[in-house]
Amino acid sequence: ESYDMGGHDTYMHKEISEQADAVDRVLRGRIDDRFSTVHLGGLNLDAREARGVRRIKILGCGTSYHAGQIGAQLIEELARIPADAEPASEFRYRNPVVDPDTLYVAVSQSGETYDVLAAVQELKRKGARVLGVVNVVGSAIAREADGGTYVHAGPEVCVVSTKCFTNTVVAFALLALHLGRIRDLSVADGKRIIEGLRKLPAQITEILENEDEIKKLAAEYADAKSMMFIGRVRGYPVAREASLKLKEVSYIHAEAYPASELKHGPLALIEPAMPTVAIVPDDELLEKNRAAMEEIKARSGRILAVAHQVQEKADHTIVVPKNENELDPILMGIPLQLFAYHTALAMGRDIDKPRNLAKSVTVE
Ligand code: AGP
Numbered sequence: 001e002s003y004d005m006g007g008h009d010t011y012m013h014k015e016i017s018e019q020a021d022a023v024d025r026v027l028r029g030r031i032d033d034r035f036s037t038v039h040l041g042g043l044n045l046d047a048r049e050a051r052g053v054r055r056i057k058i059l060g061c062g063t064s065y066h067a068g069q070i071g072a073q074l075i076e077e078l079a080r081i082p083a084d085a086e087p088a089s090e091f092r093y094r095n096p097v098v099d100p101d102t103l104y105v106a107v108s109q110s111g112e113t114y115d116v117l118a119a120v121q122e123l124k125r126k127g128a129r130v131l132g133v134v135n136v137v138g139s140a141i142a143r144e145a146d147g148g149t150y151v152h153a154g155p156e157v158c159v160v161s162t163k164c165f166t167n168t169v170v171a172f173a174l175l176a177l178h179l180g181r182i183r184d185l186s187v188a189d190g191k192r193i194i195e196g197l198r199k200l201p202a203q204i205t206e207i208l209e210n211e212d213e214i215k216k217l218a219a220e221y222a223d224a225k226s227m228m229f230i231g232r233v234r235g236y237p238v239a240r241e242a243s244l245k246l247k248e249v250s251y252i253h254a255e256a257y258p259a260s261e262l263k264h265g266p267l268a269l270i271e272p273a274m275p276t277v278a279i280v281p282d283d284e285l286l287e288k289n290r291a292a293m294e295e296i297k298a299r300s301g302r303i304l305a306v307a308h309q310v311q312e313k314a315d316h317t318i319v320v321p322k323n324e325n326e327l328d329p330i331l332m333g334i335p336l337q338l339f340a341y342h343t344a345l346a347m348g349r350d351i352d353k354p355r356n357l358a359k360s361v362t363v364e
Pocket of ligand 1 (some may be wrong): 061062063098107108111112116118159160161162248327357358360361
């Protein structure tokens with residue numbers, strides 16, 4: 001991939017369009033069918049050390065933090081290691097307890113974000129083991145970490161991160177599978193996840209082929225002054241990232257909430273002028289998500305669902321291909337990248353360089 005725009009009107013559009021190839025690249029050469037696992041050469045963590053990990057703490061900022069939230073869920077689901085993600089910018093200011101049995105993972109597209117780098121340096125000073133999940137090869141965070149894995153998204157020029165988010169989540173799926181197969185993930189489940197990973201590039205292409213419909217939906221909702229994004233468990237970080245995308249590039253105010261929290265306050269905001277984007281995977285929480293949509297409809301809220309089948313409660317549904325439950329979050333955010341892009345385009349925004357933002361925040 002080059003820095004050339006290659007016929008696209010913006011880098012954002014180019015980078016969204018490159019995602020099938022980018023995911024193919026992060027998978028390439030890493031899958032080991034013989035043992036239903038993956039090889040991540042640069043981790044510097046042998047099987048005995050991996051078994052000794054009691055907890056995983058993921059640190060990143062912005063979009064990388066959201067990718068880390070999905071990563072933490074993947075690690076808990078596949079490797080059964082307690083894991084969570086926290087903004088590095090918060091972690092470094094709260095004098096955290098640094099535990100020798102915790103594996104820390106710093107996640108960054110640029111590998112230069114100061115808050116992440118400062119967190120890594122503080123952790124290293126306290127004797128912690130830190131891995132990097134980084135896109136830019138040889139960047140400061142990659143150099144500072146004890147090991148890690150590159151995300152191989154290729155150059156990302158647009159300030160608004162898209163393909164790197166997707167590839168980072170796939171890199172976390174690989175890490176979770178690798179750790180899982182060292183621990184208690186069965187051969188059959190390893191195989192199931194590998195088959196799911198292999199389907200991703202074609203499924204991404206299928207989603208991107210739906211661009212005209214997503215463009216029409218963006219026009220439909222462009223009058224919104226504010227939008228609500230909801231999801232539950234696997235869908236929640238997807239909602240958070242989609243909300244960040246929309247506000248960064250269109251400047252429309254957006255909020256993300258767990259669907260389960262609506263009744264604890266944000267339901268008060270629902271009215272026709274505040275549409276909701278609902279992430280509704282076909283998983284064990286489908287009925288719960290339908291119930292949340294029903295509550296929104298009862299308050300005259302408009303709903304755009306991203307789902308695996310048309311949702312009757314929603315005004316519109318973007319249907320995405322189904323993968324394994326654990327891997328669904330990788331795909332469900334992609335149409336919402338296009339949604340944010342087309343909303344911003346229609347509003348005449350400076351898509352590749354939104355106001356007040358920099359590609360990498362290398363200062364405090
Ligand atoms: C992404 O769309 C943002 N512009 C921003 O949140 C970004 O993800 C964040 O600043 C972290 O950057 P990094 O991944 O290079 O560390």
